Amino acid sequence: MKGFIKILEVVLSLLLIFGILPFFTSFSKSNDEWNNALLSLSLRDILISLDKSGILKSYIVSGNLEGLKNYISSLLPGNVMIEIYVNGIPKNVIKIGCNCTLEEKIRLERSLGIYFPEDYTFSLRGKIVRFEFLNTNEIEKMGDADVIIFFGCRDLSKYLNYLNEGKAFIMIGNDICEEKIFNITLKDGLVSSYSQINSNSLEPFRIGEYFIDVPIRIYNNSNFWVKEMSHSLYVCIDNNSLPCIRIDNLPEEYHIGDTITIDETRIKIKDIDADESDGRVFSDISIIASFIFNLSLILSFLKSIFSVVIFSANIPGLISIFSFKQKNSSFILSHDSKLTCLFIPFSA
Amino acid sequence: MKAQLNIDFILAVTLFIISILFVSYTVMQNAFLLRSEIDKEQKRLIGYAISQLIIFDKGYPEDWNSLDSLQKFGLSLSPYILSRNKINAINNCSYENYNKIKNLLSLPTENDFLLIITNQYDETISKCGLEHKLREIVWIRRFAILDGNIVKINLGIY
Numbered sequence: 001m002k003g004f005i006k007i008l009e010v011v012l013s014l015l016l017i018f019g020i021l022p023f024f025t026s027f028s029k030s031n032d033e034w035n036n037a038l039l040s041l042s043l044r045d046i047l048i049s050l051d052k053s054g055i056l057k058s059y060i061v062s063g064n065l066e067g068l069k070n071y072i073s074s075l076l077p078g079n080v081m082i083e084i085y086v087n088g089i090p091k092n093v094i095k096i097g098c099n100c101t102l103e104e105k106i107r108l109e110r111s112l113g114i115y116f117p118e119d120y121t122f123s124l125r126g127k128i129v130r131f132e133f134l135n136t137n138e139i140e141k142m143g144d145a146d147v148i149i150f151f152g153c154r155d156l157s158k159y160l161n162y163l164n165e166g167k168a169f170i171m172i173g174n175d176i177c178e179e180k181i182f183n184i185t186l187k188d189g190l191v192s193s194y195s196q197i198n199s200n201s202l203e204p205f206r207i208g209e210y211f212i213d214v215p216i217r218i219y220n221n222s223n224f225w226v227k228e229m230s231h232s233l234y235v236c237i238d239n240n241s242l243p244c245i246r247i248d249n250l251p252e253e254y255h256i257g258d259t260i261t262i263d264e265t266r267i268k269i270k271d272i273d274a275d276e277s278d279g280r281v282f283s284d285i286s287i288i289a290s291f292i293f294n295l296s297l298i299l300s301f302l303k304s305i306f307s308v309v310i311f312s313a314n315i316p317g318l319i320s321i322f323s324f325k326q327k328n329s330s331f332i333l334s335h336d337s338k339l340t341c342l343f344i345p346f347s348a
Numbered sequence: 349m350k351a352q353l354n355i356d357f358i359l360a361v362t363l364f365i366i367s368i369l370f371v372s373y374t375v376m377q378n379a380f381l382l383r384s385e386i387d388k389e390q391k392r393l394i395g396y397a398i399s400q401l402i403i404f405d406k407g408y409p410e411d412w413n414s415l416d417s418l419q420k421f422g423l424s425l426s427p428y429i430l431s432r433n434k435i436n437a438i439n440n441c442s443y444e445n446y447n448k449i450k451n452l453l454s455l456p457t458e459n460d461f462l463l464i465i466t467n468q469y470d471e472t473i474s475k476c477g478l479e480h481k482l483r484e485i486v487w488i489r490r491f492a493i494l495d496g497n498i499v500k501i502n503l504g505i506y
Contacts, residue, residue: 003356007356017367038489041490046498048428049428052428053498075500
């Protein structure tokens with residue numbers, strides 16, 4: 001019995017000793033953590049350097065992700081493998097299915113600033129994007145579309161699967177739909193209700209950033225809206241035979257590159273085409289990014305310019321992100337990384 | 349008094365001694381490794397701090413192009429963009445210039461550094477520092493832009 005107790009004591013001692021051993025060996029983990037930290041540091045350096053040198057933009061704009069991957073791999077040690085995903089950029093070709101009449105399609109083309117075939121292709125932050133219309137107006141045949149556009153309220157419950165495929169639906173109209181579209185109840189609210197939309201807690205919904213520098217084509221003698229105020233735009237030729245624009249029949253003339261402040265919103269004139277020979281006279285304008293990103297300002301701008309309902313969902317269950325009602329128009333905007341630049345001006 | 353020892357007792361003592369020896373050996377071994385690890389950690393921290401200076405600091409005077417006038421070390425024109433003149437100025441630095449840079453970096457006396465800037469294909473653009481064959485080196489690798497191209501900044505601390 002005495003011997004058994006001694007053996008028991010030894011076993012207990014051994015258990016204690018081996019129990020504290022991990023404390024002596026735990027430091028080996030720090031080496032792994034340093035390696036991870038240094039690798040993260042290297043990758044951060046590479047991305048910042050690529051961005052600052054313009055190399056990143058050239059790869060992204062040309063869509064050459066394989067080239068970008070090879071470039072980054074060449075800078076890293078051979079035993080490091082990388083995968084690259086780029087989110088938040090528009091597709092090279094945005095296929096539009098318009099569930100509409102011929103008149104509505106013409107209205108849509110003018111709204112998008114693509115009334116003329118030359119306008120189907122445009123530059124968005126250096127990336128060439130092209131709109132393409134599908135040759136059908138039946139939703140059932142719009143399987144290839146990235147976005148399906150329709151005018152007025154309708155029941156779309158049959159097409160819920162399109163949302164799951166990443167397609168977007170855009171409703172253009174001034175009415176608040178009484179019925180639930182896709183079983184979603186529209187929510188009324190003010191811009192201030194969504195002031196937190198860019199907060200960290202809603203990181204995936206940093207949609208406001210997509211509206212900066214997006215060119216909006218306004219054809220000659222058309223209206224555009226800033227902060228709920230309508231303004232008219234006329235394309236002109238100045239005394240030096242340079243193309244210019246005038247706003248609201250005022251005498252001031254503005255040229256390409258000028259920045260105008262309209263209703264406390266800074267707007268840049270990106271392009272003017274005053275050549276009337278092809279009947280295509282327009283000006284491209286855009287909101288300018290400010291150093292302090294003022295989301296409410298941008299939302300006000302958008303709210304007044306666009307009167308659309310967009311349904312889109314990459315994530316099932318997350319269909320509408322925010323909505324608000326202004327005057328007789330309703331607006332729901334949902335962010336879809338595949339569709340970032342399709343907005344419908346109310347002025348159509 | 350009984351002179352005969354119980355076999356259980358002998359076994360217990362033997363196991364105990366073996367355990368003590370094993371633990372002592374492990375502790376001693378780890379003590380050396382820990383010492384080496386602490387040394388490495390210090391070198392990494394020094395290396396990281398210097399690499400930050402290289403990438404983010406212009407030095408003083410800001411437009412220095414010769415080590416003679418240098419009062420504060422830094423190789424950049426702006427964050428992540430290196431200056432060709434500054435990199436040329438430190439290339440193949442002499443022992444005196446190395447010591448001057450070492451002093452400006454406030455590097456501890458017992459430590460030395462080796463800075464090698466290479467292009468994407470590991471061709472050396474600039475090199476400055478001391479090499480020790482017997483002392484352990486810790487490398488910090490950073491990336492920045494030089495003349496529009498990405499370069500590797502390999503900083504070794506001895």
